[in-house]
Amino acid sequence: MKSSTVIAGCMNWGQWGANFNTQQYLSQIKKSLEIGINTFDHADIYGHYTTEEEFGNALKLEPSLRDKMQIITKCGICMVTPNRPLHQIKSYNTSKTHILASVEKSLENFHTDYIDLLLIHRPDPLMNPHEIAEAFSVLKQSGKVRQFGVSNFTVSQFSVLHNIFPLTVNQVELSIIHTRPFYDGITDQCIDLNVVPQAWSPMGAGKIHLDAEDERSRRIISMANILGDKYNASFDQILIAWLLKHPSGIAPVLGTTKIERLQAALDSHSIELTNEEWHMLLRASNGFDVP
């Protein structure tokens, strides 16, 4: 099954946001699938280690949904929370033992026997790429994880692991207000290695909407609205189309809990901004022309 080009981020579905009950999780999953979004982004830590399980409780009600979707999850961050009483300090753990144990827990939470894509959540200063590759090999051979990637890795951190174990994704912060991956080599590397750059916070985590009075947000909203008039689209759709135009094949991981906003993001695929329009939005974000 191919992953949908727009991914539903589940970080805000539970305790860290909408606080969905099981029926609401189920409804959100089914409606997402109906509109053509088949990929759901999780992490062990979301909702202080509760969101995976809540999502899994919904899947348990209709187990046939599992085969219609791709589940992404992440591991490697250890949070301090009453749900993990042994954690004394927020830390990273990318040891083989931790990765294998985290995946076992995720499988149990989701009521499934495989994860479609496992990401190391953050680069860990103490990470040993050989040890991570060993863990990935065990998980691949057992069929417990199908594909592997990383998140927030620099180009060199990505290379060193990819050279030992093939990765398919680098999930990074990327939006009209966070354009660094276009300049620090991350999207170049994705093109070079045929790796998908997944964009987290593709709408700037809602900051553009919340800080609508801020000068930069005003410039972006105003430009996106002008283009929205031309393409008969909302300014949100223009900002997604702006990401989709990039040749690296960005897959936005949307954090919205509103189905209509997910649908709107899917519909952005039909908007083909011109080269100049793309640069008008970039200028609106930067506040100045390219050099």
Ligand SMILES: NC(=O)c1ccc[n+]([C@@H]2O[C@H](COP(=O)([O-])OP(=O)(O)OC[C@H]3O[C@@H](n4cnc5c(N)ncnc54)[C@H](OP(=O)(O)O)[C@@H]3O)[C@@H](O)[C@H]2O)c1
């Ligand atoms: N790998 C990582 O390190 C990492 C880090 C952060 C997040 N993530 C992943 O990325 C996903 C998305 O992150 P995000 O939530 O920051 O993404 P986002 O899509 O940039 O922002 C979502 C937020 O913006 C709001 N929003 C969107 N459109 C809006 C509009 N038109 N008007 C007002 N508010 C609007 C949403 O509210 P509504 O719900 O009301 O629409 C929600 O609060 C997460 O769910 C998670 O899966 C990964």
